[in-house]
Amino acid sequence: MTEVVLGTAKTPGATRILMLGGGELGKEVTIAAQRLGVEVHVADRYENSPAMQVAHASYVFDMTDAQKLAEVVAEVQPDLIVPEVEAIAASALKQIQDETGITVIPTPDAVRITMDRQAIRDLAANQLGLPTSPFAFAGSLEELQAGAEKVGFPCFVKPTMSSSGHGQSYVESPAEVEAAWNFASEDARAHTGKVIVEGKVDFDYEITLLTVRSRDAVTDEIVTSYCDPIGHRQVSGDFVESWQPQPMSDTALARAQMIAHQVTTALGGCGIFGVELFVKGDDVIFSELSPRPHDTGMVTMATQRYSEFDLHARAILGLPVDTKADHAGACAVIKSPSEIDNPQFTGLAEAMSIPEIDVRLFGKAEAHQGRRLGVVLARGTDIENARKRATQASDAISVISGKEKP
Numbered sequence: 001m002t003e004v005v006l007g008t009a010k011t012p013g014a015t016r017i018l019m020l021g022g023g024e025l026g027k028e029v030t031i032a033a034q035r036l037g038v039e040v041h042v043a044d045r046y047e048n049s050p051a052m053q054v055a056h057a058s059y060v061f062d063m064t065d066a067q068k069l070a071e072v073v074a075e076v077q078p079d080l081i082v083p084e085v086e087a088i089a090a091s092a093l094k095q096i097q098d099e100t101g102i103t104v105i106p107t108p109d110a111v112r113i114t115m116d117r118q119a120i121r122d123l124a125a126n127q128l129g130l131p132t133s134p135f136a137f138a139g140s141l142e143e144l145q146a147g148a149e150k151v152g153f154p155c156f157v158k159p160t161m162s163s164s165g166h167g168q169s170y171v172e173s174p175a176e177v178e179a180a181w182n183f184a185s186e187d188a189r190a191h192t193g194k195v196i197v198e199g200k201v202d203f204d205y206e207i208t209l210l211t212v213r214s215r216d217a218v219t220d221e222i223v224t225s226y227c228d229p230i231g232h233r234q235v236s237g238d239f240v241e242s243w244q245p246q247p248m249s250d251t252a253l254a255r256a257q258m259i260a261h262q263v264t265t266a267l268g269g270c271g272i273f274g275v276e277l278f279v280k281g282d283d284v285i286f287s288e289l290s291p292r293p294h295d296t297g298m299v300t301m302a303t304q305r306y307s308e309f310d311l312h313a314r315a316i317l318g319l320p321v322d323t324k325a326d327h328a329g330a331c332a333v334i335k336s337p338s339e340i341d342n343p344q345f346t347g348l349a350e351a352m353s354i355p356e357i358d359v360r361l362f363g364k365a366e367a368h369q370g371r372r373l374g375v376v377l378a379r380g381t382d383i384e385n386a387r388k389r390a391t392q393a394s395d396a397i398s399v400i401s402g403k404e405k406p
């Protein structure tokens with residue numbers, strides 16, 4: 001058995017993490033790691049990002065710039081590099097790991113493959129033979145028109161490097177293809193000049209299956225564990241509500257776990273993965289996955305003894321995990337309704353007077369329309385009851401423009 005040794009932050013023996021991306025998910029990973037005494041350094045594209053507000057140190061730069069990324073790694077000298085967003089110079093991570101010996105979580109290739117819809121489709125559909133939506137890739141409007149005809153209407157057009165619905169369009173007819181092409185290039189998280197077009201999957205419900213690869217304390221082998229499935233509802237490609245556990249047939253759950261096992265085993269490394277799947281009856285279709293905590297998985301802060309953030313922190317540090325859920329729960333988002341200066345939140349007392357409600361306000365200073373600024377977490381007697389409480393509480397909360405302090 002390999003002994004895991006953790007240091008103390010801010011001392012020469014500290015265990016140090018460099019997180020690439022510092023949004024709401026990174027903020028919770030930072031807190032989880034700090035509870036284990038870890039020193040957390042956070043990088044992002046803008047100052048004062050949510051995770052930076054709780055980190056030991058922060059760095060603001062364009063993380064798609066490979067040279068700058070290597071410089072920051074050299075300055076921080078972390079034990080682990082933990083990507084938190086897609087928009088990073090992923091192709092440089094392998095060289096950084098090879099040259100410095102610093103582990104990239106879960107692996108440099110897993111980060112590169114999962115941030116690029118073309119690479120993950122190639123792995124999942126072509127190499128592993130997993131069921132997916134029909135798809136095509138396009139590097140020009142003409143190619144996209146041909147691709148849309150091939151997969152059929154209605155279809156989804158998405159930038160190859162994106163998340164939270166950025167640059168995603170639902171396209172019902174050939175006349176809408178050009179607008180989708182333009183929107184994908186305007187609103188992508190990072191610009192690749194390429195899009196995926198996917199035929200619409202007719203599903204009963206969709207889930208995130210949080211899947212953890214961690215080191216077993218007894219055998220020292222890497223083992224795979226699963227959280228209970230998380231159901232969610234998406235609007236314009238971004239989640240608005242999630243709940244756990246999503247009821248599923250035994251066959252569908254077994255298939256979901258098998259797909260998650262296949263794809264995460266192929267990617268390798270240690271950490272949590274958010275495997276997104278569509279379910280129709282007993283059939284399960286692979287959509288995509290994150291090699292890190294998932295936004296829909298924030299519900300685990302209400303449902304599990306160890307949230308997805310605790311699980312990620314433990315798994316990346318080489319520690320064992322326990323994925324058991326002990327409550328039914330739900331999560332509902334708090335989004336900015338428009339461009340708002342100095343966001344402030346009202347209705348919190350009303351929200352918190354509902355039983356078993358908790359609120360996370362992320363600390364994003366810039367509030368533009370649709371930006372996720374917080375979530376409500378609810379426990380309930382069952383998922384229906386938890387969803388009702390979460391939605392009621394998030395409806396009670398409003399984002400307003402605050403006055404500047406004199």
Ligand SMILES: Nc1ncnc2c1ncn2[C@@H]1O[C@H](COP(=O)(O)OP(=O)(O)OP(=O)(O)O)[C@@H](O)[C@H]1O
Pocket residue numbers: 133156158162163164165166168198199200201202206234236237238239276287288295
């Ligand atoms: N081919 C499809 N068929 C049916 N629905 C789809 C399809 N592709 C996407 N969707 C819907 O849009 C949502 C977002 O799509 P996707 O996960 O690919 O985007 P994303 O920008 O990576 O989102 P996130 O970062 O939040 O995971 C899906 O969860 C699903 O509800």
Ligand SMILES: NCC(=O)N[C@@H]1O[C@H](COP(=O)([O-])[O-])[C@@H](O)[C@H]1O
Pocket residue numbers: 021022023024025026084085163164294295364371372
């Ligand atoms: N679906 C991926 C996802 O939810 N990622 C989370 O959103 C942040 C970016 O938010 P922003 O766009 O508001 O800056 C990311 O840093 C991550 O925490």
Ligand SMILES: [Mg+2]
Pocket residue numbers: 276288
């Ligand atoms: Mg998704």
